[in-house]
Amino acid sequence: MNNFDSYRRKFLTIVAGTAGAVATLNVAPNLLLREAQAKPADEAITDAKRWGLLIDVNKLEDGGDACIEACKKEHGWGDDPKSNQAQDAQWVRKVKVTEKSTGNSFSLPVMCQHCETAPCVDVCPTGASMKRADGIVQVNKHICIGCRYCMMACPYKARSFVHETLIDQRPNSPRGKGTVESCNLCAQRVDAGKNPACVDAAPQAIVFGDLNDPKSAISQALTQNETTQIRADLNLNTGVRYQGI
Amino acid sequence: MIRRFIILSLMLVSLLGLNACDSEPPVLMKASQQFETVEKRDQHIAYMRTNHMDALKHKRDETMYNGIRTEEHSIVGCINCHVPESFNGKVLRHTDQEHFCTTCHTYVAAKLDCFECHVDHPMKTVVVNNSSSIDVKLKNINKLNHEELLALAFRYSKNKDISSDNTNHILGEEPESGGVSLENNIKTSLDNPIKKEAINE
Numbered sequence: 001m002n003n004f005d006s007y008r009r010k011f012l013t014i015v016a017g018t019a020g021a022v023a024t025l026n027v028a029p030n031l032l033l034r035e036a037q038a039k040p041a042d043e044a045i046t047d048a049k050r051w052g053l054l055i056d057v058n059k060l061e062d063g064g065d066a067c068i069e070a071c072k073k074e075h076g077w078g079d080d081p082k083s084n085q086a087q088d089a090q091w092v093r094k095v096k097v098t099e100k101s102t103g104n105s106f107s108l109p110v111m112c113q114h115c116e117t118a119p120c121v122d123v124c125p126t127g128a129s130m131k132r133a134d135g136i137v138q139v140n141k142h143i144c145i146g147c148r149y150c151m152m153a154c155p156y157k158a159r160s161f162v163h164e165t166l167i168d169q170r171p172n173s174p175r176g177k178g179t180v181e182s183c184n185l186c187a188q189r190v191d192a193g194k195n196p197a198c199v200d201a202a203p204q205a206i207v208f209g210d211l212n213d214p215k216s217a218i219s220q221a222l223t224q225n226e227t228t229q230i231r232a233d234l235n236l237n238t239g240v241r242y243q244g245i
Numbered sequence: 246m247i248r249r250f251i252i253l254s255l256m257l258v259s260l261l262g263l264n265a266c267d268s269e270p271p272v273l274m275k276a277s278q279q280f281e282t283v284e285k286r287d288q289h290i291a292y293m294r295t296n297h298m299d300a301l302k303h304k305r306d307e308t309m310y311n312g313i314r315t316e317e318h319s320i321v322g323c324i325n326c327h328v329p330e331s332f333n334g335k336v337l338r339h340t341d342q343e344h345f346c347t348t349c350h351t352y353v354a355a356k357l358d359c360f361e362c363h364v365d366h367p368m369k370t371v372v373v374n375n376s377s378s379i380d381v382k383l384k385n386i387n388k389l390n391h392e393e394l395l396a397l398a399f400r401y402s403k404n405k406d407i408s409s410d411n412t413n414h415i416l417g418e419e420p421e422s423g424g425v426s427l428e429n430n431i432k433t434s435l436d437n438p439i440k441k442e443a444i445n446e
């Protein structure tokens with residue numbers, strides 16, 4: 001090998017290395033971990049996509065505490081004025097499951113499961129409890145009258161009611177007294193092409209993506225692994241799936 | 246004759262009272278971002294005086310149902326421009342008369358419901374550890390023009406996840422929520438593994 005070649009090889013190695021490092025730093029957090037491509041802000045969502053989550057309970061180091069903290073931070077709940085413990089907001093609950101005979105137990109985060117046929121949407125008298133075209137189930141608080149039928153209907157205890165006047169809400173997550181609230185899969189982040197906050201808090205354990213796209217990471221993972229819907233017997237076709245329960 | 250004079254003068258006085266109703270509308274707080282020309286500003290004022298409620302209502306449905314989150318007619322955008330981050334050293338809330346929306350809504354006696362849920366003042370004191378230039382820019386975000394804002398937003402979305410950054414947050418205060426997450430003990434029996442799923446019971 002002559003000198004010229006060795007110089008060229010060195011140079012190319014450095015260039016490739018730098019490019020690789022730059023790509024990993026800048027692109028990885030935005031593109032590799034996130035499948036949601038940002039749609040233009042003025043474009044309406046369609047039913048071409050159906051957003052879903054796959055939570056691998058075995059890979060959650062803390063039973064979902066990090067996700068819950070991230071959710072609290074994103075939506076500003078968890079520290080609300082209340083007159084008793086039962087009024088606590090619960091966008092995500094940490095549920096501990098114990099095998100009675102062996103004592104073996106594990107925890108998992110349980111939030112709105114974003115059902116395809118959501119009971120909360122069925123029972124709502126005003127249409128405030130709604131499912132978006134892309135599968136996100138949420139409360140339109142503008143027309144919610146606070147009757148709490150949806151809280152009764154939800155098999156996952158995913159909804160909570162705001163009992164006291166709130167101030168200093170997060171600009172992107174309005175919440176107020178007299179309305180019901182629940183996980184909305186961070187719709188405001190998803191619309192901006194970002195992951196829900198809980199996914200970014202536990203990227204090793206949670207996959208977020210399009211259930212309709214057979215090539216998406218979540219669809220691939222669902223094909224290859226044994227996954228569960230909580231209360232699958234209700235045939236709600238949930239958008240949130242679990243692995244390892 | 247005297248009685249007639251009294252009645253007439255009383256009527257005149259009552260007319261004066263009518264005149265007093267025709268008072269000047271209240272002076273509103275100046276927005277932090279100003280239009281380049283007076284014409285543009287006047288157009289904005291004329292349009293918004295008549296249509297702001299319809300624009301907001303239309304936008305809210307567009308956002309709720311269709312996920313359309315443009316800056317135009319976004320209530321966060323209105324608040325960020327029309328309400329100062331602090332007023333006389335404290336946060337200006339919609340319960341204060343000086344609040345842009347409240348000043349007028351009190352004058353016309355129209356109830357204001359937005360701020361039962363939406364935050365009524367800008368919340369964006371951003372401190373980001375590894376990029377000082379962004380800090381400065383975001384603190385002066387109201388003074389930037391549209392192109393600069395877009396460029397900043399683009400840059401920010403590329404580099405930093407504003408809302409989930411674990412070092413700091415859009416908000417000045419960082420609620421280290423010490424709330425105990427609710428733990429539900431669910432007993433499952435070994436002989437019926439399907440019960441495991443029935444975690445709500």
